[in-house]
Amino acid sequence: MTTQVWADVLRALKSGMSANSFSSWIEPLQLKQLQDRVATFEVPTGFIGNYVDQNFGDQIIYQLNRHSQDVQRLRFDVPANQSARPANSSTKPKSVQAADPNSAGAPIDPRFTFDTFVVGKPNELANAAARRVAEGGPVTFNPLFLYGGVGLGKTHLMHAIAHELQERSPELNVLYLSAEQFMYRFITALRERKMMDFKSLFRSVDVLMVDDVQFLAGKDSTQEEFFHTFNALVDARKQIIISADRAPGEIKELEDRIRSRLQCGLVVDLHPTDYELRLGVLQAKVQMQQAQYPSLEIASGVLEFLAHRITSNVRILEGALTRLFAFASLVGREITLELTQDCLSDVLKASDRKVTVEEIQRKVSEHYNIRLSDMIGPKRVRSYARPRQIAMYLAKQMTSRSLPEIGRRFGGRDHTTVMHGVKRVEELMVIDSQIADDIELLRRALEA
């Protein structure tokens, strides 16, 4: 396999996992050989090998096969002299590079500052809380718990806090790492009988930031250690900042005492982006891209189009723009709407919001205040039949399901029943403005 193919596989893997997972687990892998359908990697420790195999093995095999490499199994070898390597060996994941708290965590991305963070309604509270913590001074809320969906800027804000704190008070020990790295360090300390070092390292920080804390779910002993670290720091009035993809109360398999600890500071969420924020982000990122490609012109309307169409998250939006600029510079053309649609057709397609029949049934039954079971069930009274027909109509309009498939989801009804329902709603919409309004309302709610 060529280096190029492996680089492509790495790129594909990177796009499917968090940046932290990629840098902690995938980057340390060195592909050594591909033989008899077995891909052999060299890894710094057996632990990394096992962990990668269990957690990312399927993804790696899948991507290798997608890139035309016939691989069925992975093997992880630790070089014979590796176990004697010092802890700051450069092939180890970033999280274990040194014992000094300032360099013990993951690196801080220089691009993630408050200056480059675009603020809008969905993230203004999170931004304000992060800025407050970054000012330093007496700890007012502990921990600051930031949560929100993938790619909405949690890591960006944490890094921005770290930058700001380091600028204002360079003497502070600020430690940023992912929950996964915390676990990795903890297990390594246990195995190497260095728990005292571990404890003293984590208790010597002034500000501890742990990203993606939902990763601790179900990891009992790591949770236990995290709890002790947390308490020791709070008692010493040190600031803790945590991020997760959901609210503390929604993280399953987390001990209650940890959950309640996480909730006792300030919990703020980053809401999904709205159109204005997406447009703002795009405008800011265009300026950065134009610094790299000064001769590239972007036609008016393109950014608005992207902000409308790519609603998933900022990371995807950012990636789309980078790709657009790279493509336009390659073909030496202005970025027009047409070129955008051409170059980003896959992203645009993937971003089309997919509504399911079940979501439609739920929304419609809520709207008409009937039980879901009555919507699907056999009763034919008008108060159930009409919402049922409306749900069928929306399912036909908003999903790619066929009439028989829709019928099956409505309690095993025949496709002719669905067809009749859809027709009836079409007729009613013309003569009954209330029904037309209801449908428009439901459609918008489902698209949101």
Ligand SMILES: Nc1ncnc2c1ncn2[C@@H]1O[C@H](COP(=O)(O)OP(=O)(O)OP(=O)(O)O)[C@@H](O)[C@H]1O
């Ligand atoms: N409001 C924003 N302004 C500018 N850039 C942003 C904003 N929100 C997110 N980004 C950018 O989007 C990308 C993804 O953000 P980030 O890694 O912080 O997301 P996250 O919420 O931590 O996601 P994950 O759950 O995957 O870790 C980063 O490049 C970040 O700079």
